[in-house]
Amino acid sequence: MGTAPDIEEGDDGCLVAIHAVPGADTPSAAWDPWTGSLRVRVAARAVKGKANAALVSFLSELFGVKVSLVAGVTSRRKRVFLPGVSRDRVLTVVGEA
Numbered sequence: 001m002g003t004a005p006d007i008e009e010g011d012d013g014c015l016v017a018i019h020a021v022p023g024a025d026t027p028s029a030a031w032d033p034w035t036g037s038l039r040v041r042v043a044a045r046a047v048k049g050k051a052n053a054a055l056v057s058f059l060s061e062l063f064g065v066k067v068s069l070v071a072g073v074t075s076r077r078k079r080v081f082l083p084g085v086s087r088d089r090v091l092t093v094v095g096e097a
Helices: 050-063 087-096
Strands: 007-010 013-021 028-031 038-041 068-071 077-083
Touching: 007 087, 013 050, 013 087, 028 050, 028 087, 038 050, 050 068, 050 077, 050 087
Parallel strands: 013 038
Antiparallel strands: 007 013, 013 077, 028 038, 068 077
């Protein structure tokens, strides 16, 4: 039994907990059942904000909205805002990622 996905849904979108994994072979996104965060792998290294830019770009493309990084700029644990995206859509899209 794992932890429920860490998603805060509001009227204007969702805040999602992220565990960033820079330097991956291929970008991917999947729920981490132990932490409830979305584990996002990106190819870019964590140098001069390149991994953050790659993470935001990957998630923006995945969800079709302009994603904002709202916390965790220098940490692997981050929070992103997905404007206009419901909790159900997050779960559906990531289930297909």
